[in-house]
Amino acid sequence: MGRYRAGKGRALKNSRRHRLREFQMNPEDRFYSACLDPSGYARGLKQRTCGKILGYFCSYAPVELIHAAGLHPFRILGGKGEIRLADAHLQSYCCSLVRSGLEAALNGSLDFLDGAVFPHTCDSIQRLSDIWRLNAGFEHHFDVVLPVKLNTLSARRYMAEVLNGFRKELEQAFQVEITDEALWRAIRDYNVIREKLESLYGLRSFNPSLFDPSAVHRITAAAMFMEPGAFLKDISEYLGNVEPGVLGGTGSGRKRLVLSGGICSHPDIYDLLARAGADVVWDDLCTGTRWFEEKAEEDGRDPIGALADRYMARSVCPAKHADVRARAGELADTVRRHRADGVVFLMLKFCDPHAFDYPYLKRFLDEAGIASLLLETEDHPPAEGQLMTRFETFVDML
Amino acid sequence: MITAGIDIGSITAKAALIKDGELAGTRLDFTGYNAPKAGRRVLDDLLEKTGIKKQEVDFIISTGYGRNSVDFADKSITEITCHGAGARFIDPGVCFVIDVGGQDSKVIKLSRDGKVVDFAMNDKCAAGTGRFLEVMARALESDLDEFGELSARADVPAAISSICTVFAESEVISLISKGESRENMIAGIHESVASRISAMAKRLGVTGPVMMTGGVAKNSGAVRALENKLGVSIRVSPHAQLTGAMGAALLAARMEQSA
Numbered sequence: 001m002g003r004y005r006a007g008k009g010r011a012l013k014n015s016r017r018h019r020l021r022e023f024q025m026n027p028e029d030r031f032y033s034a035c036l037d038p039s040g041y042a043r044g045l046k047q048r049t050c051g052k053i054l055g056y057f058c059s060y061a062p063v064e065l066i067h068a069a070g071l072h073p074f075r076i077l078g079g080k081g082e083i084r085l086a087d088a089h090l091q092s093y094c095c096s097l098v099r100s101g102l103e104a105a106l107n108g109s110l111d112f113l114d115g116a117v118f119p120h121t122c123d124s125i126q127r128l129s130d131i132w133r134l135n136a137g138f139e140h141h142f143d144v145v146l147p148v149k150l151n152t153l154s155a156r157r158y159m160a161e162v163l164n165g166f167r168k169e170l171e172q173a174f175q176v177e178i179t180d181e182a183l184w185r186a187i188r189d190y191n192v193i194r195e196k197l198e199s200l201y202g203l204r205s206f207n208p209s210l211f212d213p214s215a216v217h218r219i220t221a222a223a224m225f226m227e228p229g230a231f232l233k234d235i236s237e238y239l240g241n242v243e244p245g246v247l248g249g250t251g252s253g254r255k256r257l258v259l260s261g262g263i264c265s266h267p268d269i270y271d272l273l274a275r276a277g278a279d280v281v282w283d284d285l286c287t288g289t290r291w292f293e294e295k296a297e298e299d300g301r302d303p304i305g306a307l308a309d310r311y312m313a314r315s316v317c318p319a320k321h322a323d324v325r326a327r328a329g330e331l332a333d334t335v336r337r338h339r340a341d342g343v344v345f346l347m348l349k350f351c352d353p354h355a356f357d358y359p360y361l362k363r364f365l366d367e368a369g370i371a372s373l374l375l376e377t378e379d380h381p382p383a384e385g386q387l388m389t390r391f392e393t394f395v396d397m398l
Numbered sequence: 399m400i401t402a403g404i405d406i407g408s409i410t411a412k413a414a415l416i417k418d419g420e421l422a423g424t425r426l427d428f429t430g431y432n433a434p435k436a437g438r439r440v441l442d443d444l445l446e447k448t449g450i451k452k453q454e455v456d457f458i459i460s461t462g463y464g465r466n467s468v469d470f471a472d473k474s475i476t477e478i479t480c481h482g483a484g485a486r487f488i489d490p491g492v493c494f495v496i497d498v499g500g501q502d503s504k505v506i507k508l509s510r511d512g513k514v515v516d517f518a519m520n521d522k523c524a525a526g527t528g529r530f531l532e533v534m535a536r537a538l539e540s541d542l543d544e545f546g547e548l549s550a551r552a553d554v555p556a557a558i559s560s561i562c563t564v565f566a567e568s569e570v571i572s573l574i575s576k577g578e579s580r581e582n583m584i585a586g587i588h589e590s591v592a593s594r595i596s597a598m599a600k601r602l603g604v605t606g607p608v609m610m611t612g613g614v615a616k617n618s619g620a621v622r623a624l625e626n627k628l629g630v631s632i633r634v635s636p637h638a639q640l641t642g643a644m645g646a647a648l649l650a651a652r653m654e655q656s657a
Contacts, residue, residue: 359601366516375520385463386502390519393478397514 025242027234028215031222035267038225040105042074042112045227049374052114052174057101059291060146060318062118062163062307065089066188067228068178069170074115075224077287079109079377089131095350096379097263098124102121102261105136115140115173117166120355121319140173142166150312151322158395159308167304169257187296189228194236194292197223201282201289205338207245208256209278215268216280220288221265255398258335261282261346262317262354262362266381269346276391276398284331285346290315318353327357335370341398342371347378371398399654400450401457403646404437405477406464407639409500409528409613411436411535413444414643415455416651423448424640433464437471438443443476457654461647463501475649477642478506478517482643485609486512488635493606496624496632497597498614499639500528518598526599528613531620534587537570538580542617545584552585566590584619592623599628609633611641 022052027032034041042053051070056063066073077090078100086102104110115138118129133141144166147155166335167178170391197220205218219238221229255278259269263286294314316322335343343365347354357376365372373394381387399424405412411429415422425444429436437460445452460468461480466472469500481497486508495506503526507516520526536543549555557577558566566587573583591614607631614620615638625632 056460371516374518382521386521389463389476389478393476393514393517396475396479397517 004103006377008169010125020207025249027238028219030226030230030234031238033220034225035218038074038077038221039109039112040071040100041195045072045229046112053112054140054142055110055113055116056119057116057125058095058119059286059374060121060144060311060320061117061145062119062166063298064183064303064307065116065163065167065170065178067189067221068182069174069176070182070250071170071174072227073180073248074113074290075287076104076262077221078226078379081107084388089135093350094124095348096127097348100379102128102131102136103338105132105138111325115142117142117144119144120146120350121317124350132334134373142169142173146311146320148319149315149321156308156312159311162302163307164333180303186296187303187306188298189232191298193228193232193235195224196232198290200237203239203242204245204279205281208254210242210245213274213279214270215265217264217270217288220291224287224291226227243397253277254279255395257379258283258331258340258343259285259288259346260331261285262348262351263287264346265379266377268381268384269375269377269387270385272387273344273391273395276364278341278387280344281340282334284315284327284334286317290317301352318357321356325364326367328361332362332370335365335368337343340370342373342394345372345374346396347376348372349378399651400443400455401459401647401650401654402441402455403480403643403648403650404441404458404460404462404468404471405480405640405646406433406437406460406462406468406604406644407499407501407613407642408463410413410639411440411464412462412643413437413440414640414647415444415448416644416647417450417609419490419651421644422450422641424637429464433467434469435456437464437468447532451477455534457650459650459653461624461642461646472650473653475646478534479514480642480645482506482508482514482645483512483609484637484641484643485635485650486647487540487644488637488641489607489633491607492609492633493582494599494604494608496599496608496610497612497642498591498595498620499524499530499612500526501534503527503595503598503612503614505595505602507602507605516602518602521595526591526598530591531587531614531617533563534570534584535568536609537567538574538583540580543590544621546616546618548581549585549588550622552579552581554582554587555584556586558583558586558590560578584607585623588617588619588623589618589627596624596627604628604630607633608637611635611638615639 007070007104053074054066055074057076063073080096083103085106086099147158149155257278259280259281294310296310299304400417404413413425425440427440430509456470459476460471461477485492485495489519493508497504502520504519509515556573610632615634623631
């Protein structure tokens with residue numbers, strides 16, 4: 001979007017080399033490349049543009065504010081490497097996202113970051129924020145202490161105050177002014193990205209055979225890594241080339257599934273489910289619909305209010321509260337709306353909020369006659385043999 | 399009609415033949431490192447034992463963790479579905495199956511018509527599996543076949559607080575050095591296994607008559623400990639670890655019939 005200034009010398013050479021490589025790639029290649037090596041993508045972006053990059057861990061991070069400040073918001077999804085440094089700072093019952101995220105910060109894998117923002121979600125992320133601040137050594141650090149309850153007027157007022165506070169902190173830290181105009185522009189950019197991702201999900205639900213099993217997952221992840229303007233251009237071109245075909249596609253007899261949980265950083269899971277005879281048609285994931293659903297108002301007078309309203313309107317994650325049965329009701333509705341045959345819960349091991357929610361969600365689905373399967377994941381998925389035994393049995397069961 | 403089920407488990411390979419709705423024979427052997435070879439061997443041995451020729455077998459279903467390595471099978475189905483079908487074949491009243499094998503334990507809920515409606519299995523951990531018992535038997539220099547009988551003689555089961563196989567083994571060694579009786583330690587080991595499996599079963603919700611299958615079903619001490627933890631009486635599959643192969647053969651017969 002022209003926010004990144006071209007640098008001199010090496011940066012210019014890199015830029016030319018990058019443009020040549022980009023020219024030879026199609027949008028799908030670029031999504032996959034960003035998804036395969038997010039850090040490599042971010043490092044390249046930084047070299048080309050000399051821009052600043054701010055990392056974030058969860059879908060409650062106000063990416064529009066970061067974007068409006070002229071920074072690149074970069075989603076940290078952890079890694080799959082060996083944990084050598086992080087364990088010295090963490091207890092053994094921390095989830096793999098926290099462990100591998102901290103490891104990446106400590107071992108230099110995130111050296112392209114200028115800082116990170118930690119929205120108030122689960123306890124582990126709160127404590128990670130402190131450990132990160134003390135040990136990671138990045139120049140900038142932000143805590144965005146969002147309200148926990150998201151269904152009251154006072155929470156809405158508090159949410160707006162917190163977002164305003166973050167806006168001022170960003171302005172101060174990076175010596176920029178985040179004008180209302182810039183913020184509206186960022187809101188519009190992200191609204192279009194969300195709209196495109198929703199279209200992509202809609203096409204998959206309409207006809208799963210249009211895509212490789214893990215394609216939609218990879219593209220959605222790429223949206224969280226790539227520069228918004230570049231992603232928007234690519235996703236528009238990509239969607240323009242998708243022909244919807246016929247309802248349900250060619251996969252007769254195949255089962256339709258909804259994934260529910262926190263983060264999913266395992267494209268293999270989609271491929272293995274496909275091998276077992278099922279297509280993922282929708283999700284309720286922090287790295288999926290919870291990142292892109294609900295658009296912020298574009299026509300109001302208060303852009304911060306528009307952002308606050310979006311967070312109040314979208315589905316809550318289990319670290320937040322809207323209504324005691326909100327998540328279960330929405331999940332069951334999603335299953336019905338997308339004619340799904342069942343739900344696979346992807347639970348990150350040691351993720352307390354999701355673990356606490358699971359028993360009631362499972363009971364609710366059982367009572368609604370919706371079959372479900374629980375799968376605990378970590379930075380590496382379970383062994384393929386065990387995974388296929390679970391998936392094949394579940395698909396047979398449906 | 400003759401159908402075969404072949405179950406390649408982590409420790410043993412099993413085969414079962416069903417002829418006109420009746421069990422014609424079973425065979426069990428160690429899997430070893432070559433799962434495809436074990437599948438072929440166990441079926442060949444069973445055919446020889448029963449006098450049935452290979453070409454007479456109408457349909458073969460493979461199951462178990464090595465199910466996809468049985469290249470001569472007509473279809474593969476997971477051991478969860480097969481243990482459910484096998485348990486129902488043995489006892490039509492069964493609604494809940496606990497299958498404890500060498501490397502995993504599974505709880506399976508069946509519908510009235512015998513279909514799997516829910517299940518859970520252990521994850522990445524040997525606690526609550528046959529392997530756990532094997533490690534403990536080695537530490538106690540005892541034969542696994544005697545475990546049931548020895549644990550029945552325990553007065554106060556020893557508390558094994560660790561659920562990790564390696565740490566539990568250290569705990570057992572430490573109990574040995576303190577002079578704890580072997581009977582009490584074995585009973586404690588069974589309680590440890592039962593705690594793990596019963597927690598998984600309770601999460602699923604135990605319904606109706608329960609049957610235990612898999613190799614650990616042969617261990618009366620483990621079955622007794624599970625009955626105490628769950629507060630229900632458990633029907634033990636007389637075919638223990640052969641139940642999955644029988645279920646596979648039965649499902650093969652159904653498929654052949656409906657073809």
